[in-house]
Amino acid sequence: MELSRIAPELRKPVRRLPAMPVHARWFRRLSRAAMPFMPSGGVPGVTVEQAIPGLPGVRVHRPGQPRSRAALLWIHGGGLVLGGAKQDDRMCGGTAAELGIVVVAAGYRLAPEHPYPTPLDDCHTAWTWLLRNAARLGVDPGRVIVGGQSAGGGLAAALVQRLHDEDGVRPVAQWLYCPMLDDRTAARRELDEIGHRVWNNRSNRYGWSAYLRAEPGGRTVPGYAVPARRGDLAGLPPAWIGVGDVDLFHDEDQEYAERLRAAGVPVTFHVVPGAPHGFEAWAPGTAISRDFVGAGREWLADFAG
Numbered sequence: 001m002e003l004s005r006i007a008p009e010l011r012k013p014v015r016r017l018p019a020m021p022v023h024a025r026w027f028r029r030l031s032r033a034a035m036p037f038m039p040s041g042g043v044p045g046v047t048v049e050q051a052i053p054g055l056p057g058v059r060v061h062r063p064g065q066p067r068s069r070a071a072l073l074w075i076h077g078g079g080l081v082l083g084g085a086k087q088d089d090r091m092c093g094g095t096a097a098e099l100g101i102v103v104v105a106a107g108y109r110l111a112p113e114h115p116y117p118t119p120l121d122d123c124h125t126a127w128t129w130l131l132r133n134a135a136r137l138g139v140d141p142g143r144v145i146v147g148g149q150s151a152g153g154g155l156a157a158a159l160v161q162r163l164h165d166e167d168g169v170r171p172v173a174q175w176l177y178c179p180m181l182d183d184r185t186a187a188r189r190e191l192d193e194i195g196h197r198v199w200n201n202r203s204n205r206y207g208w209s210a211y212l213r214a215e216p217g218g219r220t221v222p223g224y225a226v227p228a229r230r231g232d233l234a235g236l237p238p239a240w241i242g243v244g245d246v247d248l249f250h251d252e253d254q255e256y257a258e259r260l261r262a263a264g265v266p267v268t269f270h271v272v273p274g275a276p277h278g279f280e281a282w283a284p285g286t287a288i289s290r291d292f293v294g295a296g297r298e299w300l301a302d303f304a305g
Contacts, residue, residue: 001195005246007274013283014197014276022081023206032110035084043093057107058126059085061092062137067100069140070304072175073130074105075123075159077150077278079180079199079207081111088149090284091293098297099304102137104130108155112210116225119211123159131169145303146171150199150249150278151207153179157227157256164236171237173303175296178243178277182228182252183208187217196248197276204248228256233263240268240299242292244275268299 003011021027042048049060074092076083085105092103108122127146134141146163148156153176160174185191186205194201208216212225221229239260243253250271257269272279272292280289 001197001246001276005274006197006276007272007288009286009288010275010279010283013286014279017198017282020082020199020203022079022203028081028110031082032084035086038084038086040086041089041093043090043097046093046096048089048093052129055107055126055129056109056122057085058129059089059092059105059107060137061089061096061103061105063096063100063102065100066102066138068143068304069138070099070143070145070172071102071104071130071134071137071139072145072147072300072304073123073127073156073171074103075108075146075148075152075155076105077148077152077180077281078110079203080119080151080154080211081207083110083151088281091149091281094293095297095300099301101304102139111207112213115213116211116222120155120158120162120224123155124162127159127163141169142172143303144169144171145173145175145300147175147177147300148179149177149281151180153177154181154227157181158224160236161227161230162224173237173300174239175300176239176241176253177280177296178247178249179227179241179253179256180204180207180249181226181256183212183216183221183226184228185216185248185252187215191248194248196246198279198282199248199277201248228252233260233265236260236263236265238266238303240270240296242270242272242296244272244277244279246274247277249277270295
């Protein structure tokens with residue numbers, strides 16, 4: 001993708017980003033090995049609890065001065081094959097501090113070693129743990145939002161669908177940053193030639209293939225594996241979906257937003273011109289990123305107030 005299509009404020013940071021050969025085992029091993037040593041992006045006034053027994057890498061961000069009994073279950077990105085909850089300390093801690101809510105960052109085992117349904121099951125386990133510990137955390141179980149970025153946004157959307165179908169407590173909202181929603185995008189070979197910045201369609205195809213253990217775009221997929229494949233979206237909670245207009249996921253995110261709206265679900269679809277995938281994470285100091293995150297938190301505040 002030509003640099004001229006990128007917003008001027010993001011051109012310098014995007015040039016600094018290293019290539020991500022996610023299909024290479026050595027790269028995945030190196031990235032995973034480095035995760036525990038990643039510097040914490042802790043936020044003043046917010047404490048972080050770790051090592052919850054039985055849950056992989058879950059981190060609980062608790063504001064020193066809670067102002068609400070709402071909570072957010074957040075799911076990290078990484079194309080379903082990379083990442084960990086620690087990478088989103090800044091996002092989770094900042095949200096906890098600004099809104100005065102508890103944020104539980106879910107960890108999950110990664111594909112291809114752990115394909116569907118394991119990652120989604122791990123996120124479901126984190127949800128269940130949050131509800132069981134709601135009293136200790138000062139959380140109202142009926143006021144929990146589910147959110148995430150990229151692959152985590154896709155897992156969040158899938159978890160919301162699964163919880164909707166179960167006989168239990170449901171999330172009150174879904175907060176999705178550039179969510180990875182549709183394996184059929186990866187099957188569109190013409191998108192390979194565009195060369196999307198940060199996350200391109202070749203990487204996308206590997207991520208979905210690793211997760212599904214099948215070529216993406218097939219006639220059928222397992223239930224809850226691909227959120228965009230669900231036929232009936234009626235009854236799902238209100239959604240905020242934010243994405244850049246030069247992000248590989250823009251079109252699938254827009255289509256999902258339109259389908260939610262057509263099904264009667266309140267939706268805010270926020271598009272940032274010239275923004276590549278995940279820009280708010282790798283260029284957090286830019287005004288364009290601060291505005292994007294701020295818009296999402298402003299929407300979230302209506303459910304946290």
